Amino acid sequence: MAVSAPSLTAKLVSEFVGTFLLVLTVGCNVLGSTSTWGGVxxxxxLMVSIYAMGAISGANFNPAVSVTLGISKSMGGPGLDWKTVGQYSAVQTLAGISAAVCYCLLYGRSFNLTPSEGFGWLNAGLCETLYTFVLTFVVLNVAAARKNAIERNEYYGMAIGLVIIAGAYGAGAVSGGCFNPAVALAVDVSSAARGFGWCVPYVLFELAGAAAASALFKLVRPEDFGGERSGQAELLSEFLGTFVLVLTVGLNVLAKSPAGALSIAAALTAMIYAVGDVSGAHFNPAVTLAILASGRSAQLTPVKASMYVAAQICGGIVAAAMYTFIYVGQTFPLGPVAGSTWSQVVVAEAIFTFLLSFVVLCVAVSSRTKSSQMFGLLIGSCVTVGGFAIGGISGGSLNPAVSVGIASANLLNGGLFYTALIYSALELTGGAIAAGVFRLTHDVDLDSAEKEKLVA
Known part of the structure; x- marks a missing residue:
């Protein structure tokens, strides 16, 4: 039985309700001083609203999301026509201002939109651009890409929501973490009596992030625009994923985030879901080594693996330079955390990189234990595990690209690069051990008949 398409009224009401709930929750968390769990x-x-109304309006709830879909459509890809973009953006803006009035009435006060103390418009603007880019890029890949019309994935709302956790705890300490013109406008309008105007640069930076997402979406998925997938798309995916991961690491550490491991894991999970089907979403030389050594990926040749590693290292270094710039030259060292020894670091980094690499092999590579929906969350959860478990010993790098990025940035403040070489050796060892154990635990892949049964 055919299901009729939602009416325009249904779509606009959905956009209003979703944006209203989002902005109201932002305001209540800020005014209620929910510092630790506000981002969550x-x-x-956002996540529950996406699942509730995604099938009605597409659940944009953000003018930057609508604009990036409009740009994608205008370039010949999936997206929205500009009339719908305008209608959605107007309703989202109205809903945001209405929600701001509501939280002001609830708390009897408002709060200003402004960069945090010690940061200027460029620092805050970069944070808004970068994480609005991540948000809209993930939306395009997990919800708008044409593959989703066939696969009907169930993780799209979770992946999009996790971007907020990724950005809120690191970038939020610099800019406040809007990543949404409706949020920026609502906060600024509701506190106009205390000063108005920051919404203008915030919105412009957020729209710049949305435009960048559309452009890179086309490069990563040229097949959605009438082109053909290439090796460059895979390398770009590895660069972008590693960049977002290392950027989130650096911003959380420098912000002294109370939920750093969770934020970093959220960034990794979101980007895995975004481009996992493009490059495999390794974002980690130890993972690439583990997959290569496992012998279970015919597509990953030694030459291709080396190119992946180069892209990952470049992504890590560029991200480290970015967080250093945002924090006006501040960096942090790579090495044993105060009170820990190198012996402890050796054990910690090797074991928990083993865990990460082994889980990747089990849930993303093995035909017997592969998870088609949960793979990203399971892999990202390993970072949460390691970050909390050994963050107080080694910092919980678990990734040579992270280690090289951190150490390269710290050279600017007199740091020593050799620590990155030690960490990388430990992490690569963990990846190699994971491959060996995987070959023992998963010694027999499913035969063709079993695969056909599973598909059926």
Whole structure:
């Protein structure tokens, strides 16, 4: 039985409700001083609203998302026509201002939109651009890409919501973490009596991030625009994923985030879901080594693996330079955390990189234990595990690209690069051990008949 398409009224009401709930949750968390779990609260209201109304309006709830879909459509890809973009953006803006009035009435006060103390418009603007880019890029890949019309994935809302957790705890300490013109406008309008105007640069930076996402989406998925997939798309995916991961690491550490491991894991998970089907979403030389050594990926040749590693290292170094610039030259060292020894670092980094690499092999490579929907969350969870478990010993790098990025940035402040070589050796060892154990635990892949049964 055919299902009729939602009416325009249904779509606009959905956009209003979703944006209203999002902005109201933002305001209540800020005014209620929910410093530790505020980012999670905001991410979850976005996630549940996406699942609730995604099939009605597409669940944009953000003018930057609507604009990036409009740009994609105008370039010949999937997206929205500009009339719909305008209608959605107007409703989202109205909903945001309405929600701001509501939280002001609830708390009897408002709060200003402004960069955090010690940061200027460029620092805050870069944070808004970068994480609005990540948000809209993930939306395009997990919800708009043409593959989704066939696969009907169930992780799209979770992946989008996790971007908020990724950005809120690191970038949020610099800019406040709007990543949404409706949020920026609502906050600024509701506090106009205390000063108005920051919404203008915020919105412009956010729209710049949306435009960048559309352009890179086309490069990563040329087949959605009438082109053909190439090796360059895979390398770009590895660069972008590693860049977002290392950027989130650096911003969380420098912000002294109370939920750093969770934020970093969220960034990794979101980007895995975004481009996992493009490059495999390794974002980690130890993972690439583990997959290569496992012998279970015919597509990953030694030459291709070396190119992946180069892209990952470049992504890590560029990201480290970016967080150093945002924090006006501040960096942090790579090495044993105060009170820990190198012996402890050896054990910690090797074991928990083993865990990460082994889980990747089991849930993303093995035909017997592969998970088609949960793979990204499971891999990202390893970073949460390691970050909390050994963050107080080694910092919980678990990734040579992270280690090289951190150490390269710290050279600017007199740091020593050799620590990155030690960490990388430990992490690569963990990846190699994971491949060996995987070959023992998964010694027999499914035969053709079993695969056909599973598909059926």
């Amino acid at each position: 609260s905001i991410a979850f209201v």
